[in-house]
Amino acid sequence: MHLPINTNEPHSPVRGACPHDCPDTCALLTTVDNGRAIRVQGNPGHRHTDGALCTKVSRYPERTYHPERILTPLRRTGPKGSGRFEPVDWETALDEIAARLGAIAARDPEAILPYSYAGTMGLVQSEGMAARFFHRLGASLLDRTICATAGGEAMTHTLGGKIGMKVEHFAESRLILIWGSNSIASNLHFWRLAQQAKRNGARLVCIDPRRTETADKCHEHIALRPGTDAALALALMHELIVHDWLDHDYIARHTLGWPALRERALQWPPARAAGVCGVPVEQIERLARDWGTTAPAAIRVNYGVQRVRGGGNAVRAIACLPALTGAWRHRAGGVLLSSSGHFPVRRAALHRPDLLADRTPRTINMVTIGDDLLRETSPGFGPRIEALVVYNSNPVAVAPESAKVVRGFAREDLFTVVLEHFQTDTADYADLILPATTQLEHWDIHASYGHTDVLLNRPAIEPRGQARSNAAIFRALAARMGFDEPCFRDDDLTLCRTAFGDEVDFDLLLAQGFATLDLPEAPFAEGGFPTPSGKCEFFSERLARQGLDGLPDHLPNHEPAGTDPRHPLAMISPPARNFLNSSFVNVKSLRDIEGEPLLEIHASDAEPRGIQDGRMVRVFNARGEYRCKARVSERARPGVVNGLGIWWRKLGPDGTNVNELTSQRLTDLGRGPVFYDCLVEVAACP
Numbered sequence: 001m002h003l004p005i006n007t008n009e010p011h012s013p014v015r016g017a018c019p020h021d022c023p024d025t026c027a028l029l030t031t032v033d034n035g036r037a038i039r040v041q042g043n044p045g046h047r048h049t050d051g052a053l054c055t056k057v058s059r060y061p062e063r064t065y066h067p068e069r070i071l072t073p074l075r076r077t078g079p080k081g082s083g084r085f086e087p088v089d090w091e092t093a094l095d096e097i098a099a100r101l102g103a104i105a106a107r108d109p110e111a112i113l114p115y116s117y118a119g120t121m122g123l124v125q126s127e128g129m130a131a132r133f134f135h136r137l138g139a140s141l142l143d144r145t146i147c148a149t150a151g152g153e154a155m156t157h158t159l160g161g162k163i164g165m166k167v168e169h170f171a172e173s174r175l176i177l178i179w180g181s182n183s184i185a186s187n188l189h190f191w192r193l194a195q196q197a198k199r200n201g202a203r204l205v206c207i208d209p210r211r212t213e214t215a216d217k218c219h220e221h222i223a224l225r226p227g228t229d230a231a232l233a234l235a236l237m238h239e240l241i242v243h244d245w246l247d248h249d250y251i252a253r254h255t256l257g258w259p260a261l262r263e264r265a266l267q268w269p270p271a272r273a274a275g276v277c278g279v280p281v282e283q284i285e286r287l288a289r290d291w292g293t294t295a296p297a298a299i300r301v302n303y304g305v306q307r308v309r310g311g312g313n314a315v316r317a318i319a320c321l322p323a324l325t326g327a328w329r330h331r332a333g334g335v336l337l338s339s340s341g342h343f344p345v346r347r348a349a350l351h352r353p354d355l356l357a358d359r360t361p362r363t364i365n366m367v368t369i370g371d372d373l374l375r376e377t378s379p380g381f382g383p384r385i386e387a388l389v390v391y392n393s394n395p396v397a398v399a400p401e402s403a404k405v406v407r408g409f410a411r412e413d414l415f416t417v418v419l420e421h422f423q424t425d426t427a428d429y430a431d432l433i434l435p436a437t438t439q440l441e442h443w444d445i446h447a448s449y450g451h452t453d454v455l456l457n458r459p460a461i462e463p464r465g466q467a468r469s470n471a472a473i474f475r476a477l478a479a480r481m482g483f484d485e486p487c488f489r490d491d492d493l494t495l496c497r498t499a500f501g502d503e504v505d506f507d508l509l510l511a512q513g514f515a516t517l518d519l520p521e522a523p524f525a526e527g528g529f530p531t532p533s534g535k536c537e538f539f540s541e542r543l544a545r546q547g548l549d550g551l552p553d554h555l556p557n558h559e560p561a562g563t564d565p566r567h568p569l570a571m572i573s574p575p576a577r578n579f580l581n582s583s584f585v586n587v588k589s590l591r592d593i594e595g596e597p598l599l600e601i602h603a604s605d606a607e608p609r610g611i612q613d614g615r616m617v618r619v620f621n622a623r624g625e626y627r628c629k630a631r632v633s634e635r636a637r638p639g640v641v642n643g644l645g646i647w648w649r650k651l652g653p654d655g656t657n658v659n660e661l662t663s664q665r666l667t668d669l670g671r672g673p674v675f676y677d678c679l680v681e682v683a684a685c686p
């Protein structure tokens with residue numbers, strides 16, 4: 001089919017960007033017929049999208065025209081959590097919210113908390129106008145840690161930022177380690193590059209406790225225990241040293257702290273790591289030989305490794321490997337976790353922290369929202385949280401230790417506003433729900449964390465019902481609250497232009513929908529890392545100054561396997577392929593593919609517990625209990641169960657999901673969550 005991708009003529013598909021929290025940030029083409037979006041496709045003219053979309057987003061019209069879309073403001077009529085609401089008009093809803101927030105702010109604005117994450121990654125509809133509003137109000141700040149801060153800080157303290165290889169060059173690599181990532185499920189367009197490399201003879205190795213669909217298609221799968229990646233990386237270094245597979249010139253010129261790291265790595269012979277990781281010693285030796293003797297060699301590490309106590313250290317250890325062998329010399333060598341640090345986003349211009357004036361509100365970590373909603377006013381904490389404004393997130397489903405999150409959201413004295421497309425588990429606890437537009441109905445502009453193109457999203461259709469964009473809602477609230485700074489009058493298109501200013505050619509974005517950043521092909525071929533020393537920092541002075549270990553090390557999990565006889569199994573809860581976190585769970589055609597909540601368990605763990613495939617099981621620990629169906633499967637390694645996420649609680653069999661079991665403890669770096677550092681026991685239901 002011919003698609004006129006470079007025109008703006010009527011009847012041609014509308015160019016947009018996928019808004020979801022996914023590294024691929026695809027360029028979309030939406031076909032509109034009579035004002036109705038009838039098809040969403042990948043733009044074949046955008047090289048990273050290459051005309052292909054995942055199953056989820058190709059169902060976008062089904063999500064947009066879903067019969068349960070919220071189309072008017074709603075006010076709660078039943079008890080919190082009951083899900084009973086009545087429509088109200090916008091004027092009433094905005095007046096009520098402005099009055100409640102205004103009264104709380106008059107006493108203490110820090111008692112108000114925004115809660116948001118990446119329901120949309122758009123720079124406008126995420127924090128574009130929202131940050132201005134909350135800064136002006138003086139509300140508590142939110143530390144947006146729920147996904148990526150452990151790995152992000154690790155990269156910053158090693159390479160100097162969330163930066164790395166250009167993703168397209170993986171296609172030329174001869175060896176690719178896919179480390180802590182199920183690319184086929186969560187980074188499909190990277191997988192296409194890996195396959196291209198494979199066809200050209202590259203070897204693919206998957207390092208993941210779960211035998212994922214990606215592991216199935218790699219040459220080798222190393223099924224290590226969750227939270228043991230740093231031990232594996234240190235053993236690889238040990239082998240690089242003893243076999244002298246090192247690039248001494250690169251190490252001497254472009255790295256910092258090698259003598260100390262060398263000493264530490266020599267404490268990790270493969271046999272020691274094999275015991276910690278629970279994998280054969282030969283597998284570690286072979287991986288080290290592959291890494292030490294193949295060029296160009298590259299690592300696609302992803303966020304799966306960093307959701308454990310030592311996640312930051314693990315990412316640091318992994319990020320050291322390319323410098324040791326000089327892999328960075330080649331454009332198809334190195335490591336990529338996130339490319340987001342390459343984008344020149346003008347955050348201050350967008351978010352306007354100057355509106356705080358001389359106030360410095362406290363910061364609340366979104367991971368511990370369960371505990372924090374239940375805290376009273378105290379000198380260490382500050383005021384009790386009295387109001388929450390939730391947008392682009394579904395914390396009741398996605399935040400750890402749900403029992404506490406639910407208790408917090410159920411507080412009768414808490415005033416909660418939720419901006420949403422659907423009546424999610426979180427929206428059920430709102431006092432007021434405000435209908436938000438979807439990506440097909442608003443403007444936005446996007447960076448990416450998996451490639452290095454900027455994308456513009458044009459609205460394809462009029463907002464459905466009375467839906468308004470997040471930015472429009474915060475503009476209206478600002479007006480109601482009497483905030484008269486001119487920045488509260490910026491419309492969404494102006495905000496799009498503000499995001500990159502002159503750094504990106506906006507006319508090009510308007511014309512073709514995307515623009516490629518001008519970046520070096522092999523960023524660290526000659527060193528030049530944007531760290532304080534200008535080198536790849538094996539040793540980080542900045543971490544040492546914070547009283548932390550300056551070198552990467554293996555830190556055992558908060559809940560190490562084998563330490564709690566009542567809860568002997570480790571549980572990880574990676575995303576399901578046809579959901580995006582908890583988004584799309586209510587799209588029937590996608591839910592039908594996933595079927596129902598499942599716990600994968602290895603036969604050697606199922607048999608002694610009398611668990612057969614398809615049987616309902618109780619998964620439990622001291623924090624809670626969750627019921628779902630067992631899937632006795634080789635996808636689970638012995639000792640580890642996989643609770644695939646993230647179901648809406650109300651669509652699960654007993655109104656709970658895996659986050660009943662996860663803890664609110666934090667990672668070593670970045671104050672991140674430890675979703676995959678969690679011990680449980682499983683029993684067959686009677």
Ligand SMILES: Nc1nc2c(c(=O)[nH]1)N[C@H]1C(S)=C(S)[C@@H](COP(=O)(O)OP(=O)(O)OC[C@H]3O[C@@H](n4cnc5c(=O)[nH]c(N)nc54)[C@H](O)[C@@H]3O)O[C@H]1N2
Binds near residue numbers: 183
């Ligand atoms: N289809 C789909 N795509 C998604 C998402 C989704 O929910 N669904 N979520 C999006 C989001 S928010 C993010 S952050 C990214 C995440 O992208 P990735 O980080 O690539 O996430 P996953 O695909 O979950 O891969 C994580 C893998 O890590 C494995 N793992 C768990 N614990 C460990 C460990 O200790 N060590 C190692 N080596 N591996 C471990 C899990 O089994 C899983 O296969 O994906 C995005 N894309």
Ligand SMILES: Nc1nc2c(c(=O)[nH]1)N[C@H]1C(S)=C(S)[C@@H](COP(=O)(O)OP(=O)(O)OC[C@H]3O[C@@H](n4cnc5c(=O)[nH]c(N)nc54)[C@H](O)[C@@H]3O)O[C@H]1N2
Binds near residue numbers: 116436583646
């Ligand atoms: N057990 C376990 N828990 C996890 C994870 C895990 O692997 N295991 N993964 C974690 C990770 S990586 C992440 S990133 C978090 C994700 O957690 P969240 O960021 O909360 O992501 P979603 O669950 O997708 O919820 C996003 C919500 O935003 C809404 N939304 C989308 N676009 C818009 C918009 O334009 N306006 C408004 N107002 N709303 C919009 C969607 O309808 C959806 O309900 O979950 C974390 N939780």
Ligand SMILES: [Mo]
Binds near residue numbers: 021147
């Ligand atoms: Mo995430």
